[in-house]
Every structure is written in structure tokens, then in C-alpha cells.
Amino acid sequence: MPTRALSTAGEDAVLDALARQGEPAWRARQIQAAIWQPFVGDFDELLQLPATLRRALAAEFAFSTVSIATELLADGGETIKLLCRLGDGQTIETVAMETPARADSRRRSTVCVSSQVGCAVGCPFCATGHMGLRRNCTAAEIVDQVRAACRALHSRGMGPATHIVYMGMGEPLANVPATLESLRSLTEDAGISARRITVSTSGVVPGIEQLAASGMPVTLAVSLHAATDELRNRLVPINRTYPLGKVLDTACRYAEQSGRRISFEWCLIGGVNDSIEQAEGLRDLARRAQAHINVIPMNRIDGSPWGPPEPEVARRFLGALRGARVTVRDTRGGDADAACGQLRADLEARRILRPDGTLSPPRVPARA
Numbered sequence: 001m002p003t004r005a006l007s008t009a010g011e012d013a014v015l016d017a018l019a020r021q022g023e024p025a026w027r028a029r030q031i032q033a034a035i036w037q038p039f040v041g042d043f044d045e046l047l048q049l050p051a052t053l054r055r056a057l058a059a060e061f062a063f064s065t066v067s068i069a070t071e072l073l074a075d076g077g078e079t080i081k082l083l084c085r086l087g088d089g090q091t092i093e094t095v096a097m098e099t100p101a102r103a104d105s106r107r108r109s110t111v112c113v114s115s116q117v118g119c120a121v122g123c124p125f126c127a128t129g130h131m132g133l134r135r136n137c138t139a140a141e142i143v144d145q146v147r148a149a150c151r152a153l154h155s156r157g158m159g160p161a162t163h164i165v166y167m168g169m170g171e172p173l174a175n176v177p178a179t180l181e182s183l184r185s186l187t188e189d190a191g192i193s194a195r196r197i198t199v200s201t202s203g204v205v206p207g208i209e210q211l212a213a214s215g216m217p218v219t220l221a222v223s224l225h226a227a228t229d230e231l232r233n234r235l236v237p238i239n240r241t242y243p244l245g246k247v248l249d250t251a252c253r254y255a256e257q258s259g260r261r262i263s264f265e266w267c268l269i270g271g272v273n274d275s276i277e278q279a280e281g282l283r284d285l286a287r288r289a290q291a292h293i294n295v296i297p298m299n300r301i302d303g304s305p306w307g308p309p310e311p312e313v314a315r316r317f318l319g320a321l322r323g324a325r326v327t328v329r330d331t332r333g334g335d336a337d338a339a340c341g342q343l344r345a346d347l348e349a350r351r352i353l354r355p356d357g358t359l360s361p362p363r364v365p366a367r368a
């Protein structure tokens with residue numbers, strides 16, 4: 001089984017393989033284009049290449065580093081949640097969301113990728129945080145999630161992907177080398193504009209600085225969830241290492257250097273961070289940073305006493321944000337274990353997901 005990933009192998013590696021097969025260099029462009037064709041799932045389907053070359057490439061490169069363990073649909077088929085199996089049997093979640101064109105906006109297809117298997121940050125409201133960190137994803141595993149999601153969208157008459165968000169399992173800026181390499185591949189190889197890519201962080205200050213130094217003008221989203229250090233220490237434990245003031249200063253510098261408006265993510269949790277004081281604190285921080293606020297009502301997860309606030313409390317919270325730029329994000333995929341890590345956690349708890357990433361067959365009820 002080849003371990004070298006085609007999606008991040010680079011042009012030189014492909015040219016080298018072509019030269020060894022006595023094939024012309026222009027085939028590298030053919031192969032590069034084919035990587036991103038959403039209707040191609042394996043080397044066998046690259047019918048524009050000679051069969052001997054297809055076999056040689058398959059022996060040297062992995063066409064994809066992810067395979068689909070299971071696929072769930074939600075929101076009337078406009079949200080596709082994928083459980084992706086990696087080469088070592090680990091599983092991660094990827095979500096593709098189609099938003100049809102409206103009178104005031106164009107169609108968009110957003111792919112949400114995971115950057116780690118699990119996460120060390122340990123936010124108590126997050127199913128992935130409950131897993132702990134198993135390992136980092138490679139750049140190819142991040143890129144190949146996008147390719148798998150594009151294929152899933154295409155097979156249902158949707159896509160291609162217009163926007164990418166690093167908001168799945170894991171903290172992308174705790175895995176900077178793979179995050180930066182995957183960003184390079186998505187922007188240069190797949191041609192997705194950096195302005196349509198969002199990297200979300202819980203506030204890893206050195207990671208934000210490295211992202212700024214990369215010069216790729218992606219949007220930075222800071223998962224704030226609390227407007228005071230006292231509450232944030234509980235909700236986003238990395239705040240004890242990188243407190244709010246330091247995160248905000250670094251995020252503001254990122255906005256200046258990249259020319260991109262930053263956004264603050266706020267998972268709204270009933271009785272925890274839905275007070276008027278927290279809303280006013282958030283509004284003031286957003287003014288200072290000229291940030292956009294995304295409020296996401298919490299998805300319930302098994303084993304957590306927390307959930308979304310009562311509608312009246314949520315209305316008062318949003319009212320206190322008046323004057324700030326605010327979007328209330330719909331919790332897409334609510335009927336498909338939408339919160340990150342939830343699908344994997346649910347399948348593990350029901351003992352359907354085996355340690356090697358395969359799924360147990362459904363149980364056949366015993367005959368009476």
C-alpha cells in the first residue's frame with residue numbers, strides 16, 4: 001500500500017515518476033487537474049492516462065489518504081456529514097454544506113475539515129475535547145477531506161466547494177506545519193482563494209503569529225466563548241496559557257497584517273455564557289478588534305449537562321450585542337450529530353465503530 005500522498009506529493013515527485021515511466025512531462029498537468037475532478041475517485045478512473053502509467057502511479061502514490069467510513073445526510077440533503085477513515089484506522093469528521101443561491105447571495109458550498117484526530121484543548125462543551133488528542137492530521141489528510149467532500153457533493157448534484165473552514169475536529173494552529181502546507185495546496189493546486197478559507201483557533205498565540213508570517217490572507221476566526229478570563233479559563237482551558245488580552249492583541253495584529261477582518265465565534269450555552277454582562281463584554285471586545293461576531297447556539301452532546309439557552313434568553317443576549325456586526329449561525333446538520341466529534345463519539349459509544357475505523361454490520365434481530 002503506497003504511503004506517499006498524491007495530493008501533496010508535489011510536481012517534482014510526479015515529474016520524476018513520469019520520467020521513470022518514459023512519459024512526457026505534460027502529463028503532470030493532466031494528473032494535477034485530475035486530482036481535483038470530483039467525479040474521479042481512483043487511478044483506475046483516469047482513463048486519459050495509459051493503463052501502464054495508471055498502474056505505476058497506483059504503486060507509488062496513494063490516490064487519497066482518506067476513505068469514507070460512513071456518510072449521513074441532514075437539512076433535506078444540503079448537509080453531508082462524512083466520517084473519514086485514515087490509513088491507520090483513525091477516524092475524523094468532515095462536513096459539506098450546500099447553501100442555495102438567494103436573491104441577495106450566490107450559491108456556496110462550504111467544506112469543514114478536521115485538522116487533528118481529537119484535540120488537546122479540552123473545551124468541556126465539545127465532543128472532540130472529550131476524546132483528548134490522538135494525533136495530528138497530515139497535510140494530505142486535510143486536503144483529501146476536501147476532495148472527498150467535493151466528490152460527495154458532486155454525486156448529489158451539488159458543489160464544487162467555494163469555501164473551506166478549518167472548524168472540524170482539532171485545533172489547526174496546534175498543528176501548524178500541516179495546516180500551512182494544506183492551505184498552500186488548497187490555494188495553489190486547487191485554486192481556492194485564500195479569502196474564502198477560514199482558520200479557526202481557540203487562541204494559540206504562536207500559531208496565529210506563524211499564520212500571519214505565512215502571508216496567506218485567510219480569515220482568522222477566534223473561538224472566544226467568554227468575555228472574561230475567569231469564564232474563559234473554564235470554557236477554553238488554553239486561556240490559562242494564552243489569556244484573552246494576549247489573544248486579542250495577536251488577533252488584531254493578524255487583521256492588520258493580512259487586511260482581513262477577524263471573526264469571534266461564540267457557542268451560546270444556556271446558563272453559562274448567555275448573560276447580559278457577557279454579551280456586553282463581547283460587544284466591547286468586537287468593537288476594539290473590529291471583529292464580526294458569529295453566535296452559534298450550542299448543540300446538545302451526550303454526557304454534557306449543557307445545551308442551548310431558552311429562546312427568550314438568547315433574544316436578550318443578541319439584543320445586548322446591538323451595534324456590533326453579528327450573524328447567528330444555524331446549527332447545520334442538527335439531525336446528523338453535527339457538533340464536531342459528535343458522530344464519531346456516538347458510533348464509538350454504540351460500539352458500531354471498530355478500533356480500525358471500520359463499522360460493525362447492523363445487528364440482525366434474533367428470530368422468535
Ligand code: SF4
Nearest residue numbers: 119122123126129170
Ligand atoms: S472546541 Fe475546538 S479547540 Fe475546543 S476541544 Fe473542541 S476541537 Fe478542540
